[in-house]
Amino acid sequence: MGNPVLVAGVGVISAIGKNTAESLDALESGRAGMGEMHWLNSVHKSKLPVAEVNLNNEDLASLGGLPSSVSRTALLSIIAAKEALADAAIDNLEHLRVGFISANTVGGMDKTENFFSEFISNPQKGKLRDVIHHECGSITELVADHLGIRHYISTISTACSSSANSIFFAARLIKNNILDVAVAGGTDALTKFTLNGFNTLMILDPEFCKPFDENRRGLNLGEGAGYVVLVSDRLISSLKKQPYCSLSGYCNANDAYHQTASSPEGTGSFLAMKGALKQSGLNPSDISYINLHGTGTQNNDISEGTAIKLLFDGHYPKMSSTKSFTGHTLGASGGVEAVFSVLAIRHGFVYPNLRLTTPMKELPFVPEIKFLKNEKIDHVLSNSFGFGGNCSSLIFSKLK
Amino acid sequence: MQVFIKSASSISPQKTFGQSSFLTEPVEYAGKKLTCIEPDYSGIIDSKLIRRMSRIIKMGVAAAAASLKEAKITMPDAIITATAYGCLEDTEIFLKKMIQNKEEMLSPTAFIQSTHNTVGAQIALMLKCHNYNNTFVNRGFSFESAILDAILMLQENENNHVLAGAADEIIDTSHSILSRFGLYKNEPVSNFDLLQSGTKGTMNGEGATFFVLTNQASKENQAALDAISTFYKPQSITETEKNILSFLKEQSTDINEIDIIITGKNGDSRGDEIYQRLSHSVFKTKKQVHYKYLCGEYPTSTAFALWVAIKILKHQSIPSILGMNSDSGKPIKRILIYNHHQNLHHSLFLLSAC
Amino acid sequence: MELIMDKLMADLKRQIIAQLNLKDLKPEDIGDDEPLFVEGLGLDSIDALELIVLLQQEYNIKLSSADEGPKVFYSVKTMAEYITAHQSQKE
Numbered sequence: 001m002g003n004p005v006l007v008a009g010v011g012v013i014s015a016i017g018k019n020t021a022e023s024l025d026a027l028e029s030g031r032a033g034m035g036e037m038h039w040l041n042s043v044h045k046s047k048l049p050v051a052e053v054n055l056n057n058e059d060l061a062s063l064g065g066l067p068s069s070v071s072r073t074a075l076l077s078i079i080a081a082k083e084a085l086a087d088a089a090i091d092n093l094e095h096l097r098v099g100f101i102s103a104n105t106v107g108g109m110d111k112t113e114n115f116f117s118e119f120i121s122n123p124q125k126g127k128l129r130d131v132i133h134h135e136c137g138s139i140t141e142l143v144a145d146h147l148g149i150r151h152y153i154s155t156i157s158t159a160c161s162s163s164a165n166s167i168f169f170a171a172r173l174i175k176n177n178i179l180d181v182a183v184a185g186g187t188d189a190l191t192k193f194t195l196n197g198f199n200t201l202m203i204l205d206p207e208f209c210k211p212f213d214e215n216r217r218g219l220n221l222g223e224g225a226g227y228v229v230l231v232s233d234r235l236i237s238s239l240k241k242q243p244y245c246s247l248s249g250y251c252n253a254n255d256a257y258h259q260t261a262s263s264p265e266g267t268g269s270f271l272a273m274k275g276a277l278k279q280s281g282l283n284p285s286d287i288s289y290i291n292l293h294g295t296g297t298q299n300n301d302i303s304e305g306t307a308i309k310l311l312f313d314g315h316y317p318k319m320s321s322t323k324s325f326t327g328h329t330l331g332a333s334g335g336v337e338a339v340f341s342v343l344a345i346r347h348g349f350v351y352p353n354l355r356l357t358t359p360m361k362e363l364p365f366v367p368e369i370k371f372l373k374n375e376k377i378d379h380v381l382s383n384s385f386g387f388g389g390n391c392s393s394l395i396f397s398k399l400k
Numbered sequence: 401m402q403v404f405i406k407s408a409s410s411i412s413p414q415k416t417f418g419q420s421s422f423l424t425e426p427v428e429y430a431g432k433k434l435t436c437i438e439p440d441y442s443g444i445i446d447s448k449l450i451r452r453m454s455r456i457i458k459m460g461v462a463a464a465a466a467s468l469k470e471a472k473i474t475m476p477d478a479i480i481t482a483t484a485y486g487c488l489e490d491t492e493i494f495l496k497k498m499i500q501n502k503e504e505m506l507s508p509t510a511f512i513q514s515t516h517n518t519v520g521a522q523i524a525l526m527l528k529c530h531n532y533n534n535t536f537v538n539r540g541f542s543f544e545s546a547i548l549d550a551i552l553m554l555q556e557n558e559n560n561h562v563l564a565g566a567a568d569e570i571i572d573t574s575h576s577i578l579s580r581f582g583l584y585k586n587e588p589v590s591n592f593d594l595l596q597s598g599t600k601g602t603m604n605g606e607g608a609t610f611f612v613l614t615n616q617a618s619k620e621n622q623a624a625l626d627a628i629s630t631f632y633k634p635q636s637i638t639e640t641e642k643n644i645l646s647f648l649k650e651q652s653t654d655i656n657e658i659d660i661i662i663t664g665k666n667g668d669s670r671g672d673e674i675y676q677r678l679s680h681s682v683f684k685t686k687k688q689v690h691y692k693y694l695c696g697e698y699p700t701s702t703a704f705a706l707w708v709a710i711k712i713l714k715h716q717s718i719p720s721i722l723g724m725n726s727d728s729g730k731p732i733k734r735i736l737i738y739n740h741h742q743n744l745h746h747s748l749f750l751l752s753a754c
Numbered sequence: 755m756e757l758i759m760d761k762l763m764a765d766l767k768r769q770i771i772a773q774l775n776l777k778d779l780k781p782e783d784i785g786d787d788e789p790l791f792v793e794g795l796g797l798d799s800i801d802a803l804e805l806i807v808l809l810q811q812e813y814n815i816k817l818s819s820a821d822e823g824p825k826v827f828y829s830v831k832t833m834a835e836y837i838t839a840h841q842s843q844k845e
Binding site: 116117119120123128131138140150153158165169193255388389390 | 452479484485486494495496498499500502503504506507508511512513514515516517518520521522524525527528529530531532533534535536537538539541542545549552555556573576577580581630632633744
Binding site: 200202261 | 820
C-alpha cells in the first residue's frame with residue numbers, strides 16, 4: 001500500500017465560520033449557516049435560502065491578502081489554504097517539493113456574469129479584468145502564486161466530488177514520491193449561474209434543507225473553501241506538531257447511470273465506499289462515523305442511503321450530513337467535509353444532522369441528531385457524489 | 401515500469417480523424433483561427449445521447465470512442481479528461497438566457513452540459529463504465545495532469561488500460577474575448593506562414609485528442625511514453641534550459657540521443673523568443689518540427705503534439721508539411737516534445753519507438 | 755373542440771421536437787396517446803424539466819410542483835388536456 005499519507009494541517013471557511021474554531025463552535029451549538037441571500041444579487045433573493053459566507057469581498061480580501069477585485073472563489077480559497085498551511089507549521093517548505101492541488105466548479109464566474117451583462121449588448125464592452133480569471137485553473141494559480149507554491153499546481157473539476165478528488169490525487173502524488181507536501185482541497189463561491197442552474201433542476205429546497213428526512217425537498221446552495229495539508233510520512237520526524245490523522249483510503253468510481261440523477265441502487269456510491277474500505281484495509285464495521293454527502297435531495301439521499309444499507313449491512317456507524325449546516329458548497333464540499341472529518345477524529349466529535357424529524361422509511365438507520373463528544377472516532381468515511389456520476393469517498397484514520 | 405501508448409485519435413483542424421494517411425493533405429487557414437474538421441457523428445455516437453451534446457462533447461466523445469476502438473478496448477480501467485475552457489457553448493447559452501430572461505424560464509440542458517466533467521461523464525455513460533473518472537482543468541497543464549494521473553494509475557495497478565485525453569473549443573464569444581487580450585495576429589495570415597511572420601500574436605485553435613495508455617507490452621503499441629514533466633513560471637530562459645537538461649538527465653538520456661524535437665512555436669514573436677534561444681543552446685544541431693500552425697494555439701494543444709509524435713514513431717517518417725526532410729533512412733527512435741503556453745506552463749514529453 | 759385539440763396536439767409535437775432537440779423525429783412520428791416517458795419515446799428526467807419550461811414559455815402555465823409532471827406529461831394528449839383545462843381557467 002505504500003507509506004501512509006498524513007494530515008498535518010486543516011483550514012476551512014463557510015457560512016458557519018471563517019476558520020476551524022468558528023466552524024467547530026457552530027457545529028457544536030447547532031448554528032446553521034442558511035439564511036436569506038445577502039451578497040448575491042438575484043431575483044430569487046427572497047425565495048431561495050442559501051448559505052453564504054458572512055463577509056463581503058472587501059472583508060474577505062483583508063483576511064486573505066488578495067485584492068478585493070478578484071473573484072470571490074479565489075478570495076475564499078486563499079483564506080482556507082493559508083489557515084491550513086499555518087496550522088501545519090512545516091519548516092523549510094522552500095526546500096521541499098510542495099504542490100497545490102485545488103478544485104472548483106465555478107472558476108471566476110461571479111465576475112464573468114457581470115462582464116457578460118455588458119458584453120451581450122456590445123462585444124467591445126465589459127471590463128477585461130472581470131474575465132481574466134474566468135478559468136477554474138486561473139483561480140488556483142492566483143492562490144498558488146500568493147502562497148509561493150510553484151513546484152506543482154493542478155486543478156480538478158468533477159462537480160460535487162471535485163475537492164475529494166483533489167485530496168485523493170494529492171495523496172497519490174505524495175505516495176509516488178513526486179511531492180513531499182500538498183495543500184489539497186477546493187473552493188466555490190455562490191454565483192447566479194449555479195443558483196439558476198440548480199433552480200432549473202428543481203432540486204432546491206425553498207426552506208432550510210433536511211438531509212435524510214422523509215420529507216426532504218432539496219438542497220440549499222452554499223459557498224466556502226476547505227483544504228488539508230498532506231505530508232509524506234518521511235517528514236513525520238521533522239513536523240513540529242502531531243499530525244491529525246492519516247488519509248488511509250480513497251476511491252473514485254462512476255455511477256454511469258444518468259447525467260444528473262444517481263442510480264436508485266447507488267451503484268457509484270457503493271463502489272466508491274467499498275473501494276475506499278478496500279484500499280484502507282478496513283471492514284465496514286471499523287468505520288466510526290460517516291460524513292454523508294447528504295445534500296437533502298430526494299434522489300441523492302435515497303441513493304446514498306441504499307448504498308450504505310447494502311455495504312454496512314446491519315453494522316451502521318454513526319453518520320450525519322454537515323450540509324445541514326453549511327449548505328452544499330459544490331466544488332468545495334469534499335474539502336470542507338474532509339476538514340470536518342479530520343477534526344472529528346482529533347476531538348472525538350460526531351456532528352448532528354440538523355432538521356431531521358422523520359427518518360426515511362426505506363432505511364434501517366437514522367443519522368445522529370445530537371452533537372456527540374468524547375466518542376471513540378478511529379476511522380471516518382467522507383462521501384462526495386456529483387453530477388456526471390462522479391463518486392468519491394475518502395477515509396481518514398487515527399494514528400496508532 | 402514502462403508506459404505505452406496503444407492508440408491515439410484526434411479531431412483537429414487537419415484531416416486527422418479516421419485517416420490511415422498521416423498529414424498528407426494539410427489544410428490551410430487564412431484568418432485568425434483554425435477550427436476542427438468534424439466527422440459525421442451518426443455512426444459513432446448513439447442518437448439518444450447525441451441530441452444533448454454540444455460540439456465539444458461530440459468531438460471529445462468521438463475521439464475517445466475512436467481511440468478505444470483502435471486499441472480494441474471496450475472498457476477502460478480509467479477515464480481521465482482534460483479541458484482548460486470547459487464546455488463554452490453550453491456555458492454561453494445558459495449565461496445569455498439567464499441575463500436576457502432575467503433569471504426566469506431557463507432550460508436545464510445547457511446548464512447540465514456546461515460542467516467541465518461532461519466529456520468524461522458522457523464517455524462513462526456511453527460505456528457504462530464504473531471505473532475511475534477524473535477531469536483536470538488547469539489551463540496549460542490540464543492535459544499534462546491527465547497524463548500524469550494516467551501514468552500513476554498504470555504504476556499502481558497491473559494490467560491496465562487508461563483512456564486519457566483533452567478537448568478545448570473555440571466559440572465566437574471566446575475568440576472575441578481572447579482577441580481583446582491581444583493574443584492573436586492583428587492582420588490575417590495563412591497558418592502555413594504563421595511561424596515566419598515575426599510579429600506579435602498567434603492563431604487561435606481547438607481540438608479533441610484521446611489516447612489509450614497501457615502498462616502491457618504488445619506489438620500493437622504505437623510508442624512508449626518514457627517520461628513527462630511540467631514547470632510553472634520559470635524565472636528566466638536559463639531556468640528553462642536547466643529544467644530541460646535535468647529532465648533528460650533523470651531519464652539517463654543525453655540530448656544527442658534525441659532524433660526529433662517537436663516544439664510549441666506559435667508565431668508570436670514574444671513567446672517564440674524562448675524557442676529561438678533554445679535553438680542556439682540546448683536544442684542546437686537538433687532536428688526540430690513545430691505543430692501549432694496545424695492546430696492553432698490553445699491550452700491543451702500538447703495533446704495534438706503527442707498525437708503527431710506518436711504518428712511519426714509509428715510511420716517512421718515525417719510528413720512534408722512538417723517541413724523537414726526525413727529521407728535519411730535512419731530510424732526515428734526518440735522524440736522530445738517541448739511546449740510552453742504563454743510562458744506560464746511549460747511541458748516536456750519524452751517518447752521512444754516501440 | 756376536436757379540431758382545436760388536434761391543432762394543439764400538432765403544435766405540441768412540433769414544440770416538443772424543437773425543445774428536446776429530437777432531430778430524427780417528425781411530428782407525425784409521435785402518437786397522440788403514445789407514452790412519452792420510460793417506454794414509447796423514452797424521455798428522461800431532464801426532458802421532463804424541459805417540458806415544464808416549454809409549458810411556461812409557450813402557454814404561460816406554471817406547474818405548481820415537479821410531482822405533477824408524470825401525470826401531465828404522460829402523453830401528448832394528456833399535455834393538451836392539461837393546457838386546455840388551465841387556459842380556460844385563466845379566461
